Amino acid sequence: MTLRPPVEPMLAQAAEVMPPVRPLASGAAYELKYDGYRALVFTPAGPGGRVLLQTRRGALVQSAFPDLVAAAGAQLPHDLVLDGELLVWDSEAGALSFEGLQRRAAARARSASALAAKLPAHFVAFDVLQLDGRELLHLPYVERRARLEALFTDHALTAPWTLCPMTTDPAKAREWLDSWTDVSGVEGIVVKPQTSPYMPGHRGAWTKVRRRDTTEAIIGATTGTLTRPQLLILGRHDQDGRLRTVGRTVPLRTEAARLVAEHLAAAGPGHPWEGVTFAATWGSRDVLDVRLVRPDLVAEISADRAVDRGGVWRHPLRFKRLRLDVSVQDVPRFGEGSAAAAG
Missing domain, CATH: 2.40.50.140 (Nucleic acid-binding proteins)
Structure with a gap:
């Protein structure tokens, strides 16, 4: 069975502080949380197919992001589904821009290419749901993460594709929450049990902690x-x-x-x-x-x-x-x- 949109992304519940390590006996992974649009990238099963970009709510917005579609065709393998965060870089401001992302998402096909030159899109991948046509939802996080890292290494992926930073060290995660969130576009961390499968639409296994x-x-x-x-x-x-x-x-x-x-x-x-x-x-x-x-x-x-x-x-x-x-x-x-x- 292969995945096709719409696919409901797995969601995180909000928390005020990082959850204690003890209840997560299997260990936890800590990822940076970016302030962008949640999105899924679908590459076609073979030549001639279309790259699709799906929002969290199931809308297809690939026509608004021709630069990302072109990069997917050039760098990503066929029959792949990535979950991650869609971001936009404002070249003039020299920073990530949520307002720029809104402009890109609302753009019509005629103006999308011009906007892409000024506000290029980037995709921070934190999960792989399908690889080489094989659906991976049942695998634990730790195995999906290993496949995601191998994907970036084997295909030498570069911008606009970024592998989401991850650590299994709670002390390092707290340091990220305190210091990395000073960077524009980074708002906190997401905590994920390493044994958890990917459950579309489910909220509860993952925890998001925003810096306040x-x-x-x-x-x-x-x-x-x-x-x-x-x-x-x-x-x-x-x-x-x-x-x-x-x-x-x-x-x-x-x-x-x-x-x-x-x-x-x-x-x-x-x-x-x-x-x-x-x-x-x-x-x-x-x-x-x-x-x-x-x-x-x-x-x-x-x-x-x-x-x-x-x-x-x-x-x-x-x-x-x-x-x-x-x-x-x-x-x-x-x-x-x-x-x-x-x-």
């Missing part, structure tokens, strides 16, 4: 009411002094909501966000019903490394506490990422 940093932002609006806020809409001032939206929190717990409510005040005329709408979630067209508040309260938050446009977090933030000892002038400027405020 503590930082500050200004409360500019809330959902709910001023006496019972639910979500906080947060901002930071840019270099021109404008309050720019940077993200929203997850729902506040009852005790935190009560504490915040004690210090909130309704916004007066001239609030910088008058007339602004806020999406319910990143990429959503649903709009939040918000109440503008006086932007003079600072919240300490926990944020991951997925940041767009230099200063907007894609994932919800976690409220930790109010910083009544910090003024809005002490909050990092828009575009300063997760740098913590002084004091």
